[in-house]
Amino acid sequence: MAFLLLIFSIAPPTQVQAIDKPNDAGSAIIIEWGFSKDDEAIEKYVIFRSTLPDTMRVKIGSIIRGNNSFEDDNTDDKKQYIYIVAAVKDDATFYSMPSDIVQSSPQFFNTGRTNILVCILVFIILLVFFVQRARMGKKLFVRKIPGLDAVEEAVGRATEMGKPILYVPGLGDIDWTATIASMNILGEVAKKIARYDTPIIVANRWSVVYTVSKEVVREAFIEEGRPDRFKEDYVRYLTEAQFGFAAAVNGIMLREQPATNFFIGRFWAESLIMAETGAQTGAIQIAGSDSVLQLPFFVAACDYTLIGEELYAASAYLSHEPLLMGSLKAQDYGKLIVFVILILFTLLSFFNIDLLHLLEVQ
């Protein structure tokens, strides 16, 4: 028997290293090892752990051959551990030498997100610089956005026809940036509506978005000096059900026949159902979304579409507020910097200088 074991002996894993998992909230240790020389002959690696001062080994998991790392995510930050990795074939187990003593701990800064911190800081610097320039009266050029130029015309048309304007701030909750951008646009649209004294219907899917949009519309009416013209019924809560909401919006379009429809925010599969119904009612339609998958539907069914970043530029464009215009410039220069970095890093990678990994986010 001993002779057979000697013949079929398997080389154990080598150089077992256990390190505290970086950039985490603690309670995790990463174990790495060198492959057994007989990696292809074994079934799996089994990982054992000893908690000091007790040296009794406990099996904590296993991993199929061909892998040489394992994460133990069930450690106590106050305790010290030693790990052993074993190569297993049939019933035979071949143990490695133990790792050094290791202890898990939480970190105070995620170094894997340093690139994001740098980006935010650079962007804040650009933002402050261009806002200051705008504050000093420097003229900033912003290209024409037809979809936003049409807002005035769309509100005017509804006023002339004596019909309401429908505004759908997307189906995303308030934690979607597109919804927040939509609230900013709603504020500007509501000001024009207050000026023309045209009815508006703001259809909401989420309760928090409903309360925010109600305040935005109310504040716009106050800002225009017409708080008495604001009606509670202007802002409506419909339902949280995705297609129930689409059905309700379609019902509003068919029954109340708005002259202008705004679909601005985050949309999913219901986008075309609403936009196409609006097109069939003959309303002017202005849509805007950051959802790449829904944009083609809006382009097909709406008169004007705000594509991607135009959605975020709309508030500045409509308000002509110099400080907001300054922020658009910061956005453009931010893109230019990223564009240059991407091209530079890609070119360097052709010369085996890999800097692209610096752009990865953990």
Add this chain to the structure above:
Amino acid sequence: MKRRIPLIICFAIGILMIIQFMIPHPISREFGSTVNKWYIVLAAFALVLAIGNLIRHHGTKIRRKKTNWPYSIVTLTSMVAMSIIGFAGGVDPKSLYQTIYLNVLAPLGSTMFALLAYYMASAAYRSFRARSLEATLLLAAAFIVMIGFMPFGQYISPRLPAFAEWIMKVPNMASQRGIMFGVAFGSIATALKIILGIERSWLGGKK
């Protein structure tokens, strides 16, 4: 003061959440989790206001016998009935609430979703009329992609499926990524503008 307090709260929470994103320590995670719980509490309060709005809107329609007022009776009756069934019988998988949800609401939602196919056909008809150079390009690209992805495509030319895939993977993907870059920067800019108090449209204006 009415505007200053929301601005201060927005700035403080915005900066704290950026810091929280950078710190993996359990204290930081606990803070993030607490903020999210607060959001749920706020949403619950907002739901009361939202349901109040729904009842007021449909109640007024019924009281004043406005156009299509019977639909409002259906809406309010359904809402009240589902609430009573849910509170009285619970929402377990075998409860009456779940039975109604799965056998009435879910099929209604699926029906709405299924209508998308017809809307797609009518939108495609309008978009693909070759009225301009852009519409003609759109029509040509869509035609190649659709034919290329059909089994029939390879009988026309063995290279057609590969060409259709190239359209999707190269020009289409490049333009999508361009849009996504713009969206990412727009999102960051919007978030920072609101946190720093530069964007105040959500408060009604600049003052």
